Amino acid sequence: MAEIWNIQKLLDWLVGFFTEKKIDSPRLTAEMLLSFVLGMKRIELYMHFDKPVEQGKLEQLRSLVKRCVANEPVQYLVGSCEFYSMTFKVCSDCLIPRPETELLVERAIEFLRTRAELPVQYICDLCTGSGCIATAIAKNYKGDCKVIATDICDKALAVAAENIAKYNLAEKVQLLRGDLFEPIIEQLDVREFDLLVSNPPYVSDAEYENLDAKVKNYEPKLAIAGGVDGLDIYKRIIAGAANHLKKDGALMLEIGYQQGGAVKDMLEKTNLFANIVIEKDFNNNDRIITGFRTQ
Template identity: 40%
Template sequence: MTQNKTYAGNGKIWTIGTILKWTQEYFSAKGIDSPRLDAEVLLSYLLGKERIYLYVHFDEPLQENELIKFRELVKKRAARIPVAYLTGQKEFMGMPFKVNRHVLVPRPETELLVECAIERLPSEQTAVFADIGTGSGAIAISLVKLRKNLHGYAVDISAEAIAAAQENAGILHVEDKIEFLQGDLLQPLRDIPDREPLAAIVANPPYIPLADMDTLEPEVRAYEPADALTDGADGLNFYRRLLEESKELLVADGFLACEIGIKQAASVKKIAAENAWGKIEILKDLAGIERVVVLWKQK
């Protein structure tokens, strides 16, 4: 075995298998929720390989420079920097999205919002929707990628988020199907002259009550953008605004679909009733949590 296959002069051979085992144990001791998965994702990222490669080449020794770089990643993850920010990407709806600290990391539960919109939007004729608070662009890009008849507006108040979403649209070759608008909530849509009514508005707004921010995991609380997590109040301010202002932008049989936080469904339904929305649907995620509310303009 050549010397450059050993780590930093200690004489020990570190294979893919041994470094994964060591990292899993280290992450567990640091309170990381998914120690094995995180170790595999970081090592496969460093090596530029798929995760299956780690199992097929379990006994392959790592070079000294690889170990040094990997342990730097491990150190950062132990400090609770999210894996997605370390690798610069996160999978959503089976597609890779680039992420950075200006946007939220896309989460599996948000896929329910995309799926419910897909099921309810027209399937044949061209339809236009708006994604409010687009962040990385995961929702809007997924919709136009999965349904060829859709075109969308992606709105965010953050210029950095718009830049990230535009980059992802380019990588996934849908930049011609989405118009990106910077501004506050629905105002950029109102500023478009002769804009046709929307078939749907979708949103994953900041819904965490300010009082709950300290209870979040360190990865979220310390590193993800706070203004994309909370409204600085009770977590319902963006629903109040969306439910008051959205109907005028929708076609007669259009709908507004929003992700909601735990135990917020009743409050959002109350706001909907106050604003005379029609039919209301509440969808649960795989954990049985009420996760998406769909509000129809008509009964």
Template identity: 40%
Template sequence: MSGDSGEPWTVLKLLNWTKDYFARREVDSPRLSAEVLLAHTLGCRRIELYTRFDHVPPDAQRDAFRELVRRAAEHEPVAYLTGEKEFYSLAFRVTPDVLVPRGETELLVSEAVAHLRAVCAGGRSATFWDACTGSGCVAVAVAVNVREARALATDLSPAALDVARDNARRNGVADRVRVEQADLLDLPDSCADLSPFDAITANPPYVAEGDAVAPSVRHEPRQALYAGADGLDCLRRLIAQAPARLGAGGMLAVEFGAGQTDAVRELIVAAGTLGEPRILRDHQGIERAAVTSKKA
């Protein structure tokens, strides 16, 4: 933070300088990133910064903030720097062992919540499976919003599963979210009592080998990103497995990458017992998720 004019480094001055610096370095959401990092450094909520614009943080906090700004400018994800990310209005612990939860993945939560609430409106409980769960953000968010539902959250990574278990505890749903190791939809024997499932969600790896990704994404776990030459290796297997895991009328919602819509639609139709999918767009207007159901 150079170019000191002799004026004190107030919260407002720190935010403005950092926002401009992040914009030059092409950091995502420069103002939001600056606010998140400064609130983390000061140990306050982000909204509280707006009542502290004239506050001058002590040197130790400024030094700590400067280091976080340096790392963020090198495109290290802000969520990894703070260890936390908001998703579906809930707080999740995040480490470099899991993907950073993103807004587009909230599409899966909204679809699962609507479907499971309809199931539970008939007076029965419901079960759902979130495969490739990572931080557990989808499974936990759905469980928080559908109290009658029991969840299975699975991943191949033991480190990711530790994060998912912690997030289930933090959000008060550990008693209804089982976290187990599994490869896609290979059902663990210990969870057979949950089958068949009323809904399955998945945000699997879908980046093609060799495809360029944003600088910040390069810090995220490779096994959670890449899926073969066309990016469809995991989706291909998962969609083929889904009919055997779903009950009649059960919903499947999967996230996929830009440009993969036609291939995903073909995979769903080829499964035979899944209906024509609805394609959902994210907040940028990009086709991002497919939702289908098992035929009765």
């Protein structure tokens, strides 16, 4: 007689197996896969511990577990990811949003709130990928704003469009395809923004070679690699800020943990910015740089 697996037994087995295979966050990964296969929320697993799991679902789970231990990110396997307490669609065409990036969203919303008296604020999210930054800002900033989000990759923009639609933000967030500011010059009336945000590709060539297999083999290189020193896109964004950031506007960038000094130098050399601040993430690594345009 075939062995009967209920949810509790499966979860226990998966957590043990993932721990042995040194998978990150074994319990979370087990819960994500199991809830995906069973079409339940994670919390519901704990409310139906005794529920038997049918053979077809076990087979589906087995195949996902194999891919997971071969380092395929669990977020791609289940097609979604939590970011800023929201659920975003993701697939291998876009970067998986990282918890560190939530700090950028937080600071962006705080800045917008300081200018809430303005009738509308214009925000530009360069390198939007899944659209997580643009969508999280548009959803959580309660004042009037309009977000333009650009990316060079059509497939990533298709994912962003689904995320924007899911949160009913199509009126607030407009997607444009192209190289950094290029589509803004060609297609829009709005060319100067109150806030420029970006989490650009910033990994150097040397770092890229040594990345974890989970990242290197599955996430798009276009979303990660930022040239020899990882600074290529920062140079271009900072140069473009001169034309696209309003006086008193803010530029907020995610940075690699070793890039704070170099990006700060670039900002200072423009003589456009004051109060340049580098902030650390919850792992105590430099993660966000902010500058305010003074002239």
